[in-house]
Amino acid sequence: MRTHINNLLESRTACEQEDIADPLYHWQDEFQLPQDLIYLDGNSLGPLPKRALKYLEQAIQKEWAEDLITSWNRAGWWNLPETLGEFIAPLIGAASGQVIVSDSTSLNIYKAVHAALRLRPERTVIVSEADSFPTDLYIMEGVASTRQNMQRRLLGTDGNSLAELLDDQVAVVSLSHVNYRTGELLPIAELVKQTHAAGALFVLDTCHSAGILPVELDRWGVDFAVGCTYKYLNGGPGSPAFIYVAKQHQQEAVNPLSGWWGHARPFAFEENYQAAEGILRFRTGTQPILAFRGLQAGLEIAQEADIHQVRIKSQRLTQLFIELVKMRCGNFGITLQSPTDPEKRGSQVALHCLNGFAVIQALSARKIIADFRAPGTMRFGFAPLYLRYTDVWDAAEALFEVLETEEWRKECFQQKAAVT
Amino acid sequence: MRTHINNLLESRTACEQEDIADPLYHWQDEFQLPQDLIYLDGNSLGPLPKRALKYLEQAIQKEWAEDLITSWNRAGWWNLPETLGEFIAPLIGAASGQVIVSDSTSLNIYKAVHAALRLRPERTVIVSEADSFPTDLYIMEGVASTRQNMQRRLLGTDGNSLAELLDDQVAVVSLSHVNYRTGELLPIAELVKQTHAAGALFVLDTCHSAGILPVELDRWGVDFAVGCTYKYLNGGPGSPAFIYVAKQHQQEAVNPLSGWWGHARPFAFEENYQAAEGILRFRTGTQPILAFRGLQAGLEIAQEADIHQVRIKSQRLTQLFIELVKMRCGNFGITLQSPTDPEKRGSQVALHCLNGFAVIQALSARKIIADFRAPGTMRFGFAPLYLRYTDVWDAAEALFEVLETEEWRKECFQQKAAVT
Numbered sequence: 001m002r003t004h005i006n007n008l009l010e011s012r013t014a015c016e017q018e019d020i021a022d023p024l025y026h027w028q029d030e031f032q033l034p035q036d037l038i039y040l041d042g043n044s045l046g047p048l049p050k051r052a053l054k055y056l057e058q059a060i061q062k063e064w065a066e067d068l069i070t071s072w073n074r075a076g077w078w079n080l081p082e083t084l085g086e087f088i089a090p091l092i093g094a095a096s097g098q099v100i101v102s103d104s105t106s107l108n109i110y111k112a113v114h115a116a117l118r119l120r121p122e123r124t125v126i127v128s129e130a131d132s133f134p135t136d137l138y139i140m141e142g143v144a145s146t147r148q149n150m151q152r153r154l155l156g157t158d159g160n161s162l163a164e165l166l167d168d169q170v171a172v173v174s175l176s177h178v179n180y181r182t183g184e185l186l187p188i189a190e191l192v193k194q195t196h197a198a199g200a201l202f203v204l205d206t207c208h209s210a211g212i213l214p215v216e217l218d219r220w221g222v223d224f225a226v227g228c229t230y231k232y233l234n235g236g237p238g239s240p241a242f243i244y245v246a247k248q249h250q251q252e253a254v255n256p257l258s259g260w261w262g263h264a265r266p267f268a269f270e271e272n273y274q275a276a277e278g279i280l281r282f283r284t285g286t287q288p289i290l291a292f293r294g295l296q297a298g299l300e301i302a303q304e305a306d307i308h309q310v311r312i313k314s315q316r317l318t319q320l321f322i323e324l325v326k327m328r329c330g331n332f333g334i335t336l337q338s339p340t341d342p343e344k345r346g347s348q349v350a351l352h353c354l355n356g357f358a359v360i361q362a363l364s365a366r367k368i369i370a371d372f373r374a375p376g377t378m379r380f381g382f383a384p385l386y387l388r389y390t391d392v393w394d395a396a397e398a399l400f401e402v403l404e405t406e407e408w409r410k411e412c413f414q415q416k417a418a419v420t
Numbered sequence: 421m422r423t424h425i426n427n428l429l430e431s432r433t434a435c436e437q438e439d440i441a442d443p444l445y446h447w448q449d450e451f452q453l454p455q456d457l458i459y460l461d462g463n464s465l466g467p468l469p470k471r472a473l474k475y476l477e478q479a480i481q482k483e484w485a486e487d488l489i490t491s492w493n494r495a496g497w498w499n500l501p502e503t504l505g506e507f508i509a510p511l512i513g514a515a516s517g518q519v520i521v522s523d524s525t526s527l528n529i530y531k532a533v534h535a536a537l538r539l540r541p542e543r544t545v546i547v548s549e550a551d552s553f554p555t556d557l558y559i560m561e562g563v564a565s566t567r568q569n570m571q572r573r574l575l576g577t578d579g580n581s582l583a584e585l586l587d588d589q590v591a592v593v594s595l596s597h598v599n600y601r602t603g604e605l606l607p608i609a610e611l612v613k614q615t616h617a618a619g620a621l622f623v624l625d626t627c628h629s630a631g632i633l634p635v636e637l638d639r640w641g642v643d644f645a646v647g648c649t650y651k652y653l654n655g656g657p658g659s660p661a662f663i664y665v666a667k668q669h670q671q672e673a674v675n676p677l678s679g680w681w682g683h684a685r686p687f688a689f690e691e692n693y694q695a696a697e698g699i700l701r702f703r704t705g706t707q708p709i710l711a712f713r714g715l716q717a718g719l720e721i722a723q724e725a726d727i728h729q730v731r732i733k734s735q736r737l738t739q740l741f742i743e744l745v746k747m748r749c750g751n752f753g754i755t756l757q758s759p760t761d762p763e764k765r766g767s768q769v770a771l772h773c774l775n776g777f778a779v780i781q782a783l784s785a786r787k788i789i790a791d792f793r794a795p796g797t798m799r800f801g802f803a804p805l806y807l808r809y810t811d812v813w814d815a816a817e818a819l820f821e822v823l824e825t826e827e828w829r830k831e832c833f834q835q836k837a838a839v840t
Contacts, residue, residue, distance in 0.1 A: 032485045041489045048485035056710070060476060064657055065452045065468040069461045069789060077657060106679030106705025107527065130691060135680035135705055138693035142678035146566040154691075230706070237484055237497060237709035258562035259526030260555035269793065271550060271574075273558035285526025285555055286650070288711030289657035290476070369489060373689065 001342065005319050008389060009327065015320075015389040023306075024313055027385040030301055031234070038391045040370040043208060043348045043381030046234030052297035059293035080292045081261070081283050087299040088233075088242050091307065092206060092225065093216035098250075100279050101242045101295070102287060105207060105228050107257065108243040109139045109174070111282055112224035115245070115253040116172040116201040117147065123171035123200070124149050130156035133180045136205055140174065146256075162191055166198040173200055177215065178208035178346030181373055183318075183338040185209070185346050189220040196221065201249075207231060210242075211302045212347045212383070213311045217244055224249070232347070232383060234298035239291050243282050250278045259285035305385060313384035315342040317392050318349050321380060324396035325351065332403040337377060348381045361413035362402040368395050421762065425739050428809060429747065435740075435809035443726075444733055447805040450721055451654070458811045458818075460790040463628060463768045463801030466654030472717035479713035500712045501681070501703050507719035508653075508662050511727065512626060512645065513636035518670075520699050521662045521715070522707060525627060525648050527677065528663040529559045529594070531702055532644035535665070535673040536592040536621040537567060543591035543620070544569050550576035553600045556625055560594065566676075582611055586618040593620055597635065598628035598766030601793055603738075603758040605629070605766050609640040616641065621669075627651060630662075631722045632767045632803070633731045637664055644669070652767070652803060654718035659711050663702050670698045679705035725805055733804035735762040737812050738769050741800060744816035745771065752823040757797060768801045781833035782822045788815050 008014050019025055032048045033039055039047060063071040072078045085099035092099070102108070113126065126140050137152075144150035155175070159165045162173065173195045178185050188204060195202045206227035209215050217225050225244040229235035245253055255275065260266045261283035264274045275281035319342050325334065337350035353359055353376055360372040370380045380395070402408055428434050439445055452468045453459055459467060483491040492498045505519035512519070522528070533546065546560050557572075564570035575595070579585045582593065593615045598605050608624060615622045626647035629635050637645050645664040649655035665673055675695065680686045681703035684694045695701035739762050745754065757770035773779055773796060780792040790800045800815070822828055 034486050034488075039488065045484075045489045047488060048480065053480065056476070056480060060468065060473065060656075060714075064465075066454050068454075068459065068467060069465045069791065070784075071657065103523070103527070104679070104705030104707070106681075107523070107677060110677055133680075134683070134686075134689050134691070137691060138678045138680055138683060141693045142676050145674070146676060157691075228706075237491065238706045238712075239710075240708060241705075254565075256562050256566060257527060257530055258558045259524065260553075260558055261526075263554070263558060266554075267794070269554050271554070271557060271577075273561045285524030285661075286648075286658045287524070288660060288708040290659075290714050291708030291711045292658075294480075294710050364490075371489065374687070 001316065001319060005316065005323055008320050009323055012390060012393050015393045018389040022313065022389070024309055024384050025388070027301070027305060028388070031386045033386060036367055038368045038395050039386070040368065040380040040382065040395060042234070042383035043231050043379065044371055045230055045237060046232060046298060046383065047386065049234050049297040049301055051300070052236065052294050055293045055296050056290065059290055077289050080289065081287060082280065084292060084295060084299060085242060085279070087303060088210070091215065091302055092210055092227065092244060093214070093218050094244055095218055095247070098247055098279055099242055099244045100282055101229065101240050101292065102283055103240060105205070105226050105241040106135045106139050107284070108226035108241050109136055109203070109205070110143055111243060111255050111257055112203045112226055113140055113143045113172055113174060114256045115249070116203055116224055117143065118254050119201060119249065119252060120171035123169055125151050125153055125170045127153045127155065127162070127165045127170055127173045129175055130154040131179055131181060132176055133205070133207065136174060136176065162194055166194060166200065168199060170198055170200040172203055174203040174205070176205040176208065180208055181337070181377055181379070182350045183346040183348040185213070185339070185344050188222065192221045208346050208348070212314060214307050218246070222246065229295050229298065233295070233302055235295035236291065236298070239295040240287065245279055245282060253281070255282050255284070257284045259283070261285055261287070301385065310384045314347040314382055315345070317382040317384060317387060317389070318342065318345060318347060320389065320392050321349050321382065321396060324393065325399065328396060328400040329403055347383065348379055351378045351380070352376050353378055355408055358408040358413040359399070359402055362408040362410070363398055365413070366398050366402070368398050421736065421739060425736065425743055428740050429743055432810060432813050435813045438809040442733065442809070444729055444804050445808070447721070447725060448808070451806045453806060456787055458788045458815050459806070460788065460800040460802065460815060462803035463651050463799065464791055465650055465657060466652060466718060466803065467806065468656070469654050469717040469721055471720070472656065472714050475713045475716050476710065479710055497709050500709065501707060502700065504712060504715060504719060505662060505699070507723060508630070511635065511722055512630055512647065512664060513634070513638050514664055515638055515667070518667055518699055519662055519664045520702055521649065521660050521712065522703050523660060525625070525646050525661040526555045526559050527704070528646040528661050529556055529623070529625070530563060531663060531675050531677055532623045532646055533560055533563045533592055533594060534676045535669070536623055536644055537563065538674050539621060539669065539672060540591035543589050545571050545573055545590045547573045547575065547582070547585050547590055547593045549595055550574040551599055551601060552596055553625065553627065556594060556596065582614055586614060586620065588619060590618055590620040592623055594623040594625070596625040596628065600628055601757070601797055601799070602770045603766045603768040605759070605764050608642065612641045628766050628768070632734060634727055638666070642666065649715050649718065653722055655715035656711065656718070659715040660707065665699055665702060673701070675702050675704070677704045679703070681705055681707070721805065730804045734767040734802055735765070737802040737804060737807060737809070738762065738765060738767060740809065740812045741769050741802065741816060744813065745819065748816060748820040749823055767803065768799055771798045771800070772796050773798055775828055778828040778833040779819070779822055782828040782830070783818055785833070786818050786822070788818050
């Protein structure tokens with residue numbers, strides 16, 4: 001890869017040629033992106049797939065307006081959680097019947113951690129990571145509060161390796177595949193092995209990996225997993241999340257959010273809850289159908305694109321960006337927070353910069369969209385289906401100009417945003 | 421009312437004149453309903469408000485496609501739970517700051533019952549109703565399973581009045597305002613009084629009352645309430661539900677689904693959960709924005725229409741239907757399951773009929789849409805904003821013809837549907 005990247009570092013023309021040769025180049029036509037915008041925030045919210053327009057119009061004008069209540073059967077609304085779950089399964093290395101789309105990531109973590117704890121009733125420790133996306137930690141607190149004497153151990157706070165934290169009191173290890181801040185990619189297969197050797201269960205958060213790099217839940221032996229669909233899966237703002245429950249746990253696993261959609265016979269309107277067979281018991285209540293329809297297009301595209309090509313291009317894009325920044329912006333106090341080894345990195349690059357917030361604002365004014373995470377992290381996400389090598393070149397060039405001219409000092413870029 | 425209805429029973433022409441005089445007549449223009457369809461299933465899924473098209477297009481083409489991630493601030497996505505909650509508040513008699521839209525009804529019941537139980541930690545009984553919509557019961561089971569020694573007492577099974585079931589062990593009473601099957605309307609103010617006198621808290625399910633009849637949560641002293649937006653509020657298939665938490669409980673109430681949207685400082689990305697002030701702590705994780713935008717139009721319409729006029733017309737429509745059915749279909753073994761007194765009835769009419777399923781199918785073939793709930797209930801919902809008195813006349817006439825000609829015996833109407 002190094003030689004390859006070195007060539008691209010030479011000139012924008014080299015990047016142009018790389019775009020022409022790129023086997024994923026044509027995928028950008030599937031997305032409706034504003035003209036002249038370089039969108040490096042697909043790790044936060046993916047853009048609109050053009051075919052989503054068609055599905056949404058169909059859902060609104062035909063299914064809702066015209067067919068009304070009959071669409072629950074006729075249009076398959078009722079089965080969307082498992083229908084769309086089957087779209088996701090191959091993207092995360094799951095055999096059929098183990099994934100549904102339902103609710104939000106937070107709620108799916110609640111279900112997964114709760115179910116895992118009940119499978120290890122005699123144990124009292126949850127292991128997670130200090131640098132988890134906070135909702136994972138908050139939800140674990142919520143689950144723990146419903147049980148007696150639960151304790152939390154955090155990687156990064158209570159120990160520096162998973163091995164140090166594991167013992168026969170650990171019920172569940174819950175970690176993120178890719179760190180939301182630094183982009184660090186964890187060696188899940190190895191961590192699952194250690195976890196199982198200690199007799200605990202493994203819950204994986206794939207929010208920053210599903211759809212952007214190969215995930216092999218079945219092969220790695222992951223017990224439960226959750227993930228987000230509005231980032232690299234381009235499902236639309238706040239589109240519903242998914243949950244994976246490994247086949248061997250489905251019979252025993254208890255969903256605490258035992259709503260009627262998870263009942264064995266929802267339309268018998270029985271007085272007592274009886275969980276449906278298999279993954280369907282992780283359904284809860286009525287789901288937001290328009291959001292499901294918005295999601296379908298993104299999932300189709302993710303299935304049709306070759307994930308291995310996506311991974312190769314993703315590594316090249318991030319590496320190119322890192323090298324360009326090193327070359328051009330090395331003198332401005334910017335440091336790399338992401339792993340230097342592309343094999344240990346997801347599809348984003350985190351740069352630390354004291355004035356990062358203002359820099360991101362200045363880039364935004366130049367129509368280059370990335371985001372900022374306090375206290376000083378600039379996050380650049382690289383989605384290979386709609387990004388070009390020339391986009392990376394132009395983004396690095398713009399970053400250099402913003403830093404060199406101190407454009408970021410402008411008053412308008414210094415204001416603090418409530419949501420970033 | 422009786423004289424008034426008697427006049428309408430005379431002829432379809434009398435109903436036509438009533439339509440012309442109806443102060444709510446013009447509201448039907450706000451809805452996009454298929455031509456010649458009589459839709460008596462708005463208690464299950466409301467039709468598409470025309471202005472929802474505008475909001476959805478704006479959300480898809482402008483907010484998502486063009487403004488992308490900036491819409492979290494610029495378009496107010498992040499605040500939609502409380503923004504839309506404020507639309508709902510006046511419809512349910514709630515002062516500002518007590519309602520958010522978030523998640524599904526099932527999940528909001530989970531939050532409400534869980535929070536209420538934690539406010540009465542020394543008590544061990546939940547009282548509900550055998551004839552609750554099942555998800556309420558299932559979710560209560562789920563909540564109870566996370567606590568020690570919880571017991572359930574059911575109105576209709578363990579006693580015939582709330583008074584019989586109340587004692588100093590009851591922590592929570594959770595009931596539906598309008599019975600989803602029969603349309604019976606409970607005297608909530610009185611039941612809350614009894615509940616409070618026993619030292620328990622009251623959780624109200626307003627799925628079948630919000631937007632269709634006056635609800636006075638603050639005045640009645642309800643502690644927690646939940647409700648659905650895709651029925652009489654016309655929010656779209658599976659549109660997100662709402663939760664109400666009375667001001668006086670907000671400081672103490674604990675949301676077990678403690679996701680990052682309910683944190684006091686969600687963007688500080690802190691390691692530990694600290695609940696936001698007030699109703700905002702009942703937020704959970706990222707919400708499906710397209711479904712929220714679909715909902716906004718229905719809420720606006722509900723706010724703009726006069727709920728007292730809606731209630732009057734609703735009572736007239738249901739009464740007219742009951743009288744017409746009694747007059748024309750009395751000889752076909754059909755019995756009324758709804759209360760005869762319009763003051764004790766929501767906006768639906770339930771008729772028991774041994775061949776109800778096939779009858780509903782036959783009506784559907786005549787473009788009259790109602791629904792069926794096993795074992796023998798035909799449910800007819802009456803939404804005054806888009807239904808005419810002549811629609812009621814025509815529906816009753818069609819029911820008569822289906823019964824008289826035994827049209828329902830046709831093979832095609834006998835097949836069993838998976839979802840009804």
